[in-house]
Amino acid sequence: MKDVKNPRKPLIYYYLIAMLVIMVFNAMIYPMLINRNVENVEYSTFLTMLADGRIKAVEVQDQENSIAFLPSDEEDKHVYTTVMMDDPQLTSRLEKAGVSFGRVAPREPSFLSQLLTTWILPIVIFVVIGQLLGRMLAKRMGGGNAMSFGKSNAKVYVAAQTGKSFADVAGQDEAKEALTEIVDFLHNPEKYAQIGARLPKGALLVGPPGTGKTLLAQAVAGEASVPFFSISGSEFVEMFVGMGAARVRDLFKQAAEKAPCIVFIDEIDAIGKKRDSAGLGGNDEREQTLNQLLTEMDGFDGSRGVVILAATNRPETLDKALLRPGRFDRRIPVELPDLAGREAILRVHLQKVRTEENLDCNAVARATSGASGAELANMVNEAALRAVRTGRQAVSQQDLEEAVETVIAGYQRKGAVISRREKEIVAYHEIGHALVAAKQSGSDPVHKITIVPRTSGALGYTMQVSEGENVLMSREEILAKIATLTGGRAAEETIFGTMTSGASNDIEQATKLARTMITRLGMTEEFDMVALETENSGYLSGDTSLICSAETGAKVDEAVFRVIREAHRKALGILRENTGKLHELAAYLLEKETITGEEFMEILNRPAPDKTEG
Ligand code: ADP
Ligand code: MG
Ligand code: ZN
DSSP states (O other): OOOOOOTHHHHHHHHHHHHHHHHHIIIIIHHHHHHOEEEEOOHHHHHHHHHTTOEEEEEEETTTTEEEEEESSSOTTEEEEEEOOOOTTHHHHHHHHTOEESOOSOOSOOHHHHHIIIIIHHHHHHHHHHHHHHHHHHHHTTOSSTTOTTOOOOEEEOHHHHOOOGGGSOSOHHHHHHHHHHHHHHHOHHHHHHHTOOOOSEEEEEOSTTSSHHHHHHHHHHHHOSOEEEEEGGGGOOSSTTHHHHHHHHHHHHHHHHOSEEEEEESTHHHHBOOOOOSSSOOHHHHHHHHHHHHHHHHSOGGGOEEEEEEESOGGGBOHHHHSTTSSOEEEEOOOOOHHHHHHHHHHHHTTSOBOSSOOHHHHHHHTTTOOHHHHHHHHHHHHHHHHHTTOSSBOHHHHHHHHHHHHHOOBOTTOOOOHHHHHHHHHHHHHHHHHHHTSTTSOOEEEEEOOOBTTSOSOEEEEOOSSOOSOOOHHHHHHHHHHHHHHHHHIIIIISOOOGGGHHHHHHHHHHHHHHHHTSOOSTTTTTOOOEEESSTTTTOOEEEOSOHHHHHHHHHHHHHHHHHHHHHHHHHHHHTHHHHHHHHHHHHHHSEEEHHHHHHHHHSOOOOSOOO
């Protein structure tokens, strides 16, 4: 963060100082300039001095009704005044003493001091204030000194300053490998020059938020031990047209001076957006900045060892010109971590906290499929916080598992008041999910079932954790998953003959899954392998838009409807066949509130109990 002071305070100080200067001037120096040294004496003293011939010149000041005179033995600076008396002989006395009549006391300031006070001084004061203001403004607009508008404020890092190395980045082995090559080039350029290999000028790190792109760039800086210029794309975006471009120019000038070095532009989509003529006149400032960036990237000689890294999670919005060979010609995907990656990330972050021995990171990693590095880091921190909250010295496995749930579903709502009947419905709903999952081949084993409400609004949930990592999902697995999602509602219907709002999230997920299966995975007879939807922004929202005709769209809706209905029927069938187990498990869950997958399976596989239920 820049250190921006409250601008109003200094401004007032400057004004106060200026006022003080003026006041001092008025009170002391000005009168001194004008009045020299004036001494008031009595008329008799005047007469005595006149008689003694000690007066050189006299001036009669009618308006002020006084006489000013200069003594002959002192310097001209010293002026005496005395009151004018009604003295008819004064003229003859003066003549007799032989003093000259004339101007003695300066009634008006001299031309020089007048010039000084009315013209030069105010100008000086205003120039000084103006300078101070200008300097302050320049500082606030991001420049360093006065008159440095548009200078880049890229921070210069040296090796030790980021304090990060590749060891801090867990997983992401492919990205690390690609970046290692760049680091190596900066260390031994000759090795590459011998063969005639040319280093890519720029590398673009792309991936979802929180996967460690910024971290990787910092690690490269740490590993490369060359100067590392880091700037965020948004810092180029300025209020005035042309300033961003000036910043880019300055950044590259600095980089060229420091070569070999690395320039890192984070969140480059802020300036690298596609230039198009959409909208009124476009965005001039951004376009100019981008153009300048393109020019600079062409302009410098890659063999000199300036490597440009950039990161973004919206690669699809970037201007094509930015991605062409010779600019960001290497694209390094930084994807969400896989199972091994998640485990490694957990270990890296667990190293920083005190833990109990033999924590099972693998189990936690399996439960966090789809989580980013940042989320995993957050989970470890939540676990540590929980350990502190419960007054323990080290993080336990339970802390970690609870932290996972906290990050996924929010904190437990201990004080939530839920009526007995509603708790019952929730219990049956969750057991419904678990039972449908367990009774189908191809679904992940149940890991945990809970009916403790969460701050996210969930009243309970069933956690399924896969045994290993599967990268592919078969049609059967998807259908099983949809059926599992409908299992909660199916249980409500079977047991209570009603429907509750508790299934809203299940419905959303099931519909999305069914739709994806049809429109993007080509898993239906009807539409074969035709893409009916495309993803809009790969890494962020996951929004899609239909790319088929409206008629086909309507048919897709029908197909989605059929898939869901089919799954729902299947779930209802499974629950009807296993009503006994449903009752048994729901009663157990109601009692315990949270049960593990093992407990669940144990009860499920227990031989049918005696009919003791009411
Ligand atoms: P982004 O990809 O959005 O730039 P960051 O690099 O800012 O993500 O990552 C945010 C935080 O997440 C990091 O500071 C780090 O604590 C954690 N993190 C993300 N990925 C990893 C990883 N692969 N290894 C270790 N920590 C990671
Ligand atoms: Mg980032
Ligand atoms: Zn549900």
